[in-house]
Amino acid sequence: MASQQKPAFGGSLHSGDISRARALADSTFDFVMVDLEHEGFDLPRLGDTLQWLISRRQMAKTGSLFPSPTPIVRLPHTLGERTMWIASQALDYGALGLILPYTEHAEDVEMMVRALRYPRREANGGVVGERRVWPKLASRYWGCADYDEYFDMADFWPLSEQGEIVLIAMVATPTALENIEEIASVPGLSGILFGAKHAWSALGRRGKTDLDDPDLVHFRSSVLAACQKNDIVAGTSLSGSAPVLGGGTVNVPYLERRIDEGFGFFLTQGNGRPELTR
Secondary structure, eight states: OGGGTOOEEEEEEETTOHHHHHHHHTSSOSEEEEEOSSSOOOHHHHHHHHHHTOOHHHHHHHTOSSOSSEEEEEOSSOGGGOOOHHHHHHHHHTOSEEEETTOOOHHHHHHHHHHHSOOEEOTTSOEEOOOOOOOHHHHHHHTOSSHHHHHHHOSBTTTSTTOOBEEEEEEOSHHHHHTHHHHHTOTTOOEEEEOHHHHHHHTTOOSSOOTTOHHHHHHHHHHHHHHHHTTOEEEEEOOOSOOSTTOOOOOHHHHHHHHHHTOOEEEOSSSSOOOOOO
């Protein structure tokens, strides 16, 4: 939907939560964040969760072999730890995107892009990409006829027009804010997600997140400006309240203001796309 310049909405679940995976598979969301960061770090269970996010009803409706909502995996480590194998295995299980928590430096994003692209020969004769070859699970999950078909699509959008994988940097710290323009300029990055509640905590605040706090507004606006400058998609979380049993709140006027500003994707704790007033 980002390539069509329409706002996309996503929910979240912990890896291994099969009941919620079943529910979200039939939801109206555009994507689902499968979380390995806080609970459920178990890669075989990630594979099970991805399978339960497949809905034949949705496939018949969309006419696509890809699962809808699109599964995007949030990694369990900060990007600065430079841990490659978990991201590689998440892609090998079939994830169609990755969220990089607590991104702070452009160099770390560059390293992740390089590590997770299959080797490709460029026009100058050089070879870029270091991803290891073991796509048996992913190519089947994607419905590919063979490895070559998967290879052609297993690249980052919009770096590759054929790419079907999104790479999202999640930013929340003062260091990330200082480096936001450099982060947004890394080729291969699809977008940046502003984690409002994470930023609230990183700023030393407590209690309910005030989404209109001047410091959060400045951070959010800086993310949007950097993304627009580099033609990638800006996203933000929507709920100012802590989630309760998969709930949370969506302030629709707040959401519509963010859409008008230019934000392209939104993460919420609800159970489907919010009802807009227009």
